[in-house]
Amino acid sequence: MVIICDINYGQGYFIQKPNGILNSISKDVVEIVMKENANKRKLLDNRVLDDRIESICKLEKTIAPDILVSQVHEMFKENEKLSGFCVVEDQIPIGVITRNALYKRISGQYGYILYANKPVRNIMATDFMQVDCLATIDVVGKNAMQRDFDKIYDFIVVTRQEQFQGTVTVKDLMEKLIEIEFVYAKHLNPLSELPGNLMIEQQLEKALKGKDKRTILYFDLDNFKAYNDLYGFENGDRVLKEFAEILKTRISTEHFIGHIGGDDFIAIVPKKKTEQLCINIIEAFNDAVIKYYHKEDIDKGYITSKDRKDVEENFPFLSVSIAGVASDHSKTIFELAETAAKIKKKCKKKQGSNYLLS
Structure with a gap:
């Protein structure tokens, strides 16, 4: 139940009984937790989050390029729901003929007579x-x-x-997009408007199974708790929003960015140029973060706040570890x-913003 409710941390006798010495969690418990997490991902919108076009592709009837236009016309008359055919030769799509395009050709006084006995390749x-x-x-x-406007509602060949695998209608495509947008919005972090843990886990699994070489970047803001304690949650939230915007503007929309929670973020990017991306993000954050401090703290070059033991301490300005x-x-x-x-x-042992890649 704890896992299904998307609670990330828990304790209790099932995990480990109270002990003066902290021992490692047993392999049996770890396996159960991992299994339940996998079940949760299947239960919670995994069907909807399958975002490849093949998930909505349908294997429809195809026609050969030498079939006569009159025969194609008869097929359309027999099935009024048909929007068109993909013309395939040796399993390779070479053209399409839609109902509208065919009727446009054969309409008029001489249209049908002109094209009826010609192969469909002539008009596809x-x-x-x-x-x-x-x-x-x-x-x-x-x-x-x-x-183009006259082709905007034509089916898509997959x-x-x-080699031909099937087709997707614009109707099916739009319905799936709406469905995905709904689920996507439901799992967005309300502060950063970035995907949360469910979608992060799915994208990580996809990256691990994929053939393309990817780098998973974990971002952690250093000294954030000290800043939050001194300047308040509202200013802390402004910093988090700023960092989220930096990631959105520096990382292509083709790649995945997620908000794990708090001051922890994640991105999945191509392995190439990862180093330069980290440099760009660090430079942007270092330039932006200074505006979230009071002048007297800027003049000092540090802030004074309480540490985790409630003891006052001097802390450097916010930085990011990647x-x-x-x-x-x-x-896994x-x-x-x-x-x-x-x-x-x-990485966090180094002072200031830094990155370290495996």
Whole structure:
């Protein structure tokens, strides 16, 4: 129940009985927790969050390029729900013919007589929209809406390794996009408007299983508690919003950014140029954060606040520690988190904003 309710931490006899010495949690308990987390991800919108176009692709009837226009016309007459056909040759899509395009050709006084006995390849459209089955639904939707007005509602051809796999109607695409947006909004962190832990876990699993080399970046704001205690939660929230905006503007919308909670953030980016990205984020944060301090603290170069033991101490200004872990260095999310924690610990020992990549 604790896991289903998305509670990230817990304690009790099931995990470990009270003891003066803190021992490692038994492997049996760890396995149960991991299994229940996997079940939770299946239960909570995993179906909706399957964002590849192949998840809504349907294998529809195709036609050969040499079939006569009159035969295609008969097929449309027999099934009024048909919006069109993909023309396939040796399993490769070479064109499409829609109901509207066909009727436009054969209408008029001589249209049918002119085209009836000609092969459909003579009138098929060759500039149709074709996408790979692994393309994401949001990217496909964006590209589909940028088509010419007369083609904006044409179906989309889906391929796997360039071979025909099926089609997606604009209606199905729009319905899925609305569904995804609803779930996405439901799991956004209200402060940063970034995806929360459910979507983070799913994206991490996808990154670990994927063939593309990715780097998982963990962001942690240093001295945030001291700042929050002195300047108050409202100013602390402003800093978190600022950092979220820095991530959104520095990281492409094609890549994933999430808000783990508090001052912890995450991003999944291509392995190439990761180092320069970290430098850009650090520079942007260091430049932006100074405006959230009073002049007297800026003049001093530090703030005085209470530490975790309620003792007054001088703290440096806010900085960001970035721990980067390559997706091919871990097999499970648990391993990934352990590796990231070790790297982050090393990174936070350095003063000021820093990054460390595995």
